[in-house]
Amino acid sequence: MSNLHKQLKQRRKALGLRQQDMEMRIGMPRQQYQRLESGGNTRLDTLELVAKGLNLRVMLIPEDKVRAVEEFLAGKTELPTTTVPGTGHIADNPWQGLLGDDDD
Numbered sequence: 001m002s003n004l005h006k007q008l009k010q011r012r013k014a015l016g017l018r019q020q021d022m023e024m025r026i027g028m029p030r031q032q033y034q035r036l037e038s039g040g041n042t043r044l045d046t047l048e049l050v051a052k053g054l055n056l057r058v059m060l061i062p063e064d065k066v067r068a069v070e071e072f073l074a075g076k077t078e079l080p081t082t083t084v085p086g087t088g089h090i091a092d093n094p095w096q097g098l099l100g101d102d103d104d
Contacts, residue, residue: 001039009037011054026053 020030051058071077
């Protein structure tokens with residue numbers, strides 16, 4: 001089972017949901033959801049639907065930023081308190097530059 005499949009299962013359980021509850025949330029039969037959660041391959045639009053049903057969002061993170069994002073999400077690091085040129089304080093856009101989007 002991949003890390004993604006484990007995350008889906010952990011999130012569902014954290015929300016107190018059963019696999020059969022996903023049918024009411026996203027219209028996916030329990031058997032189909034069970035296959036996905038146990039390691040099945042799925043289309044991107046199906047994955048986005050499942051993520052939405054679990055109050056998640058699918059994102060692509062550049063490899064060189066993964067560690068920083070994981071540490072932040074785990075509470076091991078805080079957002080920088082410096083300012084971002086042209087945007088004022090970092091609090092205005094704490095994710096500025098994370099995905100290489102400095103040129104907005």
